[in-house]
């Protein structure tokens with residue numbers, strides 16, 4: 444069981460990260476936080492043209508090299524029209540669920556990198572007709588109210604067409620080490636790999652590991668690709684959420700339960716024009732299963748359709764890469780109130796550390 448000190452440390456870092464607004468393509472503040480955190484722990488980083496943050500930890504060159512990555516961006520909106528009366532119209536960036544938008548708190552990041560507070564309007568109840576009561580308002584009819592008087596008031600406040608908008612940053616602790624936040628997907632993954640990086644410094648015999656905080660995952664799942672092409676890793680471990688299915692509306696989806704340990708994905712698939720997914724590499728699955736047994740960590744197995752991560756594109760790069768998605772159970776994905784469990788995050792960190800340590804000369808890359 445993780446100790447209180449470790450739980451508090453994970454919670455603090457997660458809170459710091461969740462309270463930063465970092466829409467896909469606008470990850471700079473998240474990146475700066477992570478860069479500083481790693482530097483404080485004597486770990487140097489580099490960035491590339493797209494903004495990916497890379498921390499390479501050299502190891503035994505006779506072993507296959509590993510990339511361990513999590514995305515630092517989050518979904519949201521961009522301003523697409525400024526109305527004369529000061530209201531804003533927005534376009535979705537990533538898989539924003541329209542049904543969770545009414546009366547939502549949001550922030551707009553202005554040209555001076557300041558957060559401007561706003562809300563998404565919800566038609567007054569007293570004027571709502573019976574046939575409107577159970578309808579979801581489509582994005583084209585949604586408007587943001589940030590209190591502006593008119594268009595020039597908006598512009599004076601440094602907001603323009605294209606300004607990034609996200610859910611208002613939010614974090615709170617719930618009971619039993621469960622936490623609720625506005626961008627646990629995937630700042631929780633960032634906290635996990637950040638802590639793996641720090642612990643890896645003490646591991647002597649291990650492969651070279653590239654820890655990467657990637658960009659634009661929520662936008663097009665491909666922000667990581669330039670890193671893969673330049674670093675040429677042979678094994679890829681991707682960290683993101685697994686769908687927790689313990690709420691009453693999800694029980695027929697899977698057996699994954701919040702607080703019952705980290706997950707590995709055995710199958711993911713997304714149709715609807717994407718036609719992609721990950722069937723993980725057998726050798727890396729074995730490494731994770733053995734590691735969980737060794738550390739007595741309860742490992743949950745995920746099979747899911749309709750879910751996709753950037754790992755699905757990573758696996759086809761270069762000569763092909765032995766790829767796996769690992770994750771933490773999470774409820775209410777892509778809403779402004781996602782929920783995960785700190786014990787799961789710490790167990791996931793320990794699991795990944797053990798797995799990296801187990802990649803030795805006997806690891807069979809050919810499938």
Ligand SMILES: [Zn+2]
Nearest residue numbers: 628629683684
């Ligand atoms: Zn994600």
